[in-house]
Amino acid sequence: MKLQKNTRLALYSVLEFATDPTRHISAAEIADKYEVSPHHLAKVLSELARAGLVESVRGVGGGYRFAGNARRLTLMDVIEMFEEFATPEEDRREPGERTPVGQALGAVLSEIDEIAKATFRSITLATMLRLLDRQQRGQPLRAKAT
Amino acid sequence: MTETKAGRPARKATCAGAPRAPVAAAIRPVRRADLEPIVALDARVTGLEKRDYWESLYRRYGASARAERQFLVADVGGRVVGFVIGEVRDWEFGAPSCGWVFAIDVHPEARLAGTGTRLLEAICAGFRRAGVSKVRTMLSRDNNLVLSFFRSQGMMTGPFIPLEMDLDTIDGRPDAGTMR
Numbered sequence: 001m002k003l004q005k006n007t008r009l010a011l012y013s014v015l016e017f018a019t020d021p022t023r024h025i026s027a028a029e030i031a032d033k034y035e036v037s038p039h040h041l042a043k044v045l046s047e048l049a050r051a052g053l054v055e056s057v058r059g060v061g062g063g064y065r066f067a068g069n070a071r072r073l074t075l076m077d078v079i080e081m082f083e084e085f086a087t088p089e090e091d092r093r094e095p096g097e098r099t100p101v102g103q104a105l106g107a108v109l110s111e112i113d114e115i116a117k118a119t120f121r122s123i124t125l126a127t128m129l130r131l132l133d134r135q136q137r138g139q140p141l142r143a144k145a146t
Numbered sequence: 147m148t149e150t151k152a153g154r155p156a157r158k159a160t161c162a163g164a165p166r167a168p169v170a171a172a173i174r175p176v177r178r179a180d181l182e183p184i185v186a187l188d189a190r191v192t193g194l195e196k197r198d199y200w201e202s203l204y205r206r207y208g209a210s211a212r213a214e215r216q217f218l219v220a221d222v223g224g225r226v227v228g229f230v231i232g233e234v235r236d237w238e239f240g241a242p243s244c245g246w247v248f249a250i251d252v253h254p255e256a257r258l259a260g261t262g263t264r265l266l267e268a269i270c271a272g273f274r275r276a277g278v279s280k281v282r283t284m285l286s287r288d289n290n291l292v293l294s295f296f297r298s299q300g301m302m303t304g305p306f307i308p309l310e311m312d313l314d315t316i317d318g319r320p321d322a323g324t325m326r
Contacts, residue, residue, distance in 0.1 A: 074294070114287065115287065118287035118288070118290075118293065119303070121290050121293070121294075122290055122293035122294045122296075122297045123294070123297050124294060124297070124298065126298065127294070127297045127298045130298070130300070134300075
C-alpha cells in the first residue's frame, strides 16, 4: 500500500506532535528531520490545523503542538484528509473495469482495500506511539511466525 | 471459529472525552450466578439475546476444571462489568499450541477504566501458565472498537487469512458463487 506524499507527511507530523503534546515543534524541524520542503510541509500542517489536530503557537519558541486526542485519533482519520477512498461503485474510470476479468480483478482489489482500511481504522496514534516505543527499545514489532 | 463480541462504534476520533477515573475490577473465574448479567451485557451490546449459547459456553468453559479453558469475569463491587473467554488449542489451523481469545466485552458504562486490559492480562497469564507463549484472536474487520482495543494491547495481524464462501458455490459451477 502506497500513501501519497502529503499523507505520509501528515502522519509523520501528527506522530511527532503527539509524542509530546506540550512541546511546540517548528515546521522547519520536522521538514529537516524528514528531508522535505518546508513550503510543502506548511500546506500539510495548515490542513491539520484547519481540522483541529494541531494548533499553531506564535512567537519565540513557537511552532505547532498537538491538539487532538491520541487515544481516539486513528491513522484513517488522518489519511482520509489527504486520500480519496472511492468505492468500486463510485470509481468506474479504469479501462476494462466492466468486463468479466475487470470485475473479478476489482473484487480482489476491493478485498485488499477493505483490509487496509480496517487496519488504518483500528490503529490510534497512541497505539502507534507504543509501537514506536517498542521499536526504539529494540523489541520486535511483529510476533514470531509459527 | 472464534467469536469476539461486537461493540458500539468508536467515538469520533477527535472528540476530547477525558478518561474516567479508574475503577479497579477484580478478575475472577465465572460463577453460575454471573450468567444473567453476562447474557444481559451481550444482549445490550449485540442487540440479540442468546441465552442458550451462553449456557453452553458456561458448561464448556465456566464449569470446566481444565486449565486450558478460561471464562473470567470482571467484578466491580459484586457487579459483573465484563468477561473474557478463551482456551488453548493445539494445532488449530496447523499452528502449534496457542491461546485463543474468542469473546471479550466490557459493559459500555464501565469502559475506559482499564477493565478490558485487566481481562486480557488475566487470560494471557492463564495461557502462560498453560505453557503457551502466543495469543490470537479473530474478529470482524468492521468491529473497530474491539479491533482498536486489541491493537492497543500490542496485537498485530497474524499469519492467517480468514476465508469464506456461500455454500451454494460448491456445486461445481465456478460461476455460482456470490463475490462480496
